[in-house]
Amino acid sequence: MTTQIGPGESGPPRPPVPPTIGEPSPPRVNYLNVAYGVKSWLLTTDHKRIALLYLAGVTLMFFLGGSFAVLIRLELVTPAGDLVQSETYNKLFTMHGIIMVFFFLIPSIPAVLGNFLIPLMIGARDLAFPRLNLASWYIYMLGAVFTIYTLVSGGVDTGWTFYTPYSTTYSNTHVIAAGLGIFITGFSSILTGLNFIVTIHRMRAPGLTWFRLPLFVWTHYATSLIMVLGTPVIAITLLTVVLERALHLGIYDPRLGGDPVLFQHLFWFYSHPAVYIMILPAMGVISEVVTCFSRKRIFGYTAVAIASLAIAVIGFLVWGHHMFISGQSTYAGLVFSFLSFLVAIPSAIKVFNWTATLYKGSVSYDTPMLYAIGFIGLFTIGGLTGIFLAALGLDVHVTDTYFVVAHFHYIMVGGAIMGYLGGIHFWWPKITGRLYPEMWARVAAVIVFAGFNLTFFPQFILGYLGMPRRYHAYPEEFQVLNVMSSAGASILGLGYLLPMVYLVWSMRYGPRASANPWQAKGLEWQAASPPITENFERQPVVTEEAYAYAPEEEARVV
């Protein structure tokens, strides 16, 4: 892209520069060293610093949620429930789900990478509402405090789905505190989404038209729509659970005149689109990484951009596929099944387009690309097994079994977390100004991929054999597959700990990164690494489409 920025970095067309890895940026003031002290962080309105505050928050919650997964997998090594009591086990999977879904997966890519990158990618100085951005982090942390209070005061055992009337009438655990934690965090999600929508509409650099936007921005736009339109529904739903539980208003419990299935409609009306809040931003990361490391414009830019919006819109109409056997009408099941198959198509289009982007590219195997290739593989398996679950007659057998558990982990862990890790590595030089150790990072990426498959693939078989989810003890014939899964989880855990170690190490000891260590396109790579507080010395002006990797004389042919 053509930009007018600081001396020494401008000037299209740039001749191919020799690898700049390790070449130090000129020492100068950047957003990290502009001020020191706790106050300069906790009162910052710089989107980049807020992104790092979020990074600290979601990393803490990830390892908290992950520690519960460790205990769950340890318990399931043996068929008998012998490590922890049933009540404890139920609290473990509930807290694992609540923390991972609401406090890690939903905020991870948007609030960390999106927050950091969207202003940089569109050539803006900050988000449209910097103070609202800081407020959203505080709201997130307040929700996290409620959740941690729930944990230390004894936990909650309803499952992250809070199904009624168990949650409203029968559970003797801290449902209200857990519900309020999610209720509060929802507002941080809404504010982030609102901020992104306004920023993308109003603050694009001159020349940066909608169809020149990086696909990362498109997916965050689609995600923000879901956040703003969907989150209020889960807020209301959880509030009604609190009301029924505290005041015995008859909303869901049939003994009070309520309808328990109504809760499922309301819950999934948000919580299915929430899956797209988790996966769409990861798809955005993959589009950036695949283009950079094959040095090609993405194949079918328009199709991929529109597919994001299609997923966001159709995603709002498929919630009933969680309820095929819940007692909803057979014909409602028919409609929801049909719409669920439709939402598979835009996802398939994206996978084919990423694959085609590699064709006749210049493919390198740097760590972000390894995560991207891993993402494509795991997301494909996750998506294809979604077809199994959308097929009405087959869903009857596999719903509420480990098949579903495996399916959504392939999407959320194999998809969203692979995307998140790929993105963290890709933009690490930009965020910290340092390079991470490439060899260790490749090893970690391979370990994550192998450990993930060993953990979750056996669960597809377990599910088809009939092992129900959320079982503390299970019949002996399921043990072999459970042991495989637990063994895989220990490898996966190692794969997640490694980046934690070498990324922290690199912040102090890693070689300094140049402004554009990957020779990537995109405005964020034209800012310094790390960027100055104002992002750009001068207002960038865009004259090209996104991903203009082709040589200048060829670019006009496209």
Place this chain on the structure above:
Amino acid sequence: MGADLPLFPVQASSMAGRVDALYLFLILISVFFGLLIAVLVVSFAVRFRRRSPDERPRPVHESAALELAWTLVPLGIVMVVFLWGADLFFAMARVPPSPMEVYVVGKRWMWKTQHLTGQREINELHVPVGMPVKLTLTSEDVIHSFFVPAFRMKKDVVPGRYVTTWFQATRSGTYHLFCAEYCGTKHSGMIGTVTVMEPAAFQAWLAGGATGTSLAAAGEKLFQDLACVTCHRADSEGRGPRLEGVFGHPVTLASGERVTADEGYIRESIVNPAAKVVAGYQPVMPTYQGLVNEEGLMQLVAYIQSLGGPATAGPGAAPASPAPTPALASPAASPRPKGQRR
């Protein structure tokens, strides 16, 4: 623990093979597309690997035809899967004529099953091979789910309403019964067995476990004990409507609406009588919620069903006493010990 690692559960119902066929078809589709993507990604990544750090590949012309193809071909395939899955789902929803009826109550953390002939079981269900079995299910407390993997059958059991499902066992043996909807502390202990028996053995089991009181007779006793009979009199002179011949027939409500007096309507009229009052009667009936549990409600429903309804009803339409015997083949065959296990 056996050394063998099965990939499929036993097929023991008329639906199992049909579900597995769709499953296998989808595995084929998945393997094809999974391998296609994997082979393309890996081969492109190897063949077009970066050979020099400054390499700038030439652009590839985009192809609308290609994009249309990978939109429409998957769309066509998923539409086939949609229709196949829907067909199966509707077959699962249609109860065949003249099934054997069983009432099931889920309760934290056990399954209680009642046969029309009066046998009651906990965490067990005995059924004959080769005969459709219709289950009418409800829950005493939270949502449970009745799941028999060998039958590829699962149904959420929702409190406050009746749901029905059915299966036809095709193979004798003992199979897992799981609760598949999380229901609290001992969710994973809410398990049991379904024992499928040869018809003769089942007859013997029925005879061995007979209590002498059919479900309808138990309901008749409740009907007397709860003093329902003082208002719902057989001579049409009571304050409540006469219940003979009502079951399965449409009734006209005070609102003018017409509803069918099925199991769900009768249950609702006992626990929430004011909800759908029959035309011509005052809403004077008190609620019986809390006075009679879900099993008792099912007995009352069975009693009212026994008072007559459409002739098409199955064994449930038989009179309250003596205990009816489901029409089964070869009653003379030798009995087997009941409750045989794998």
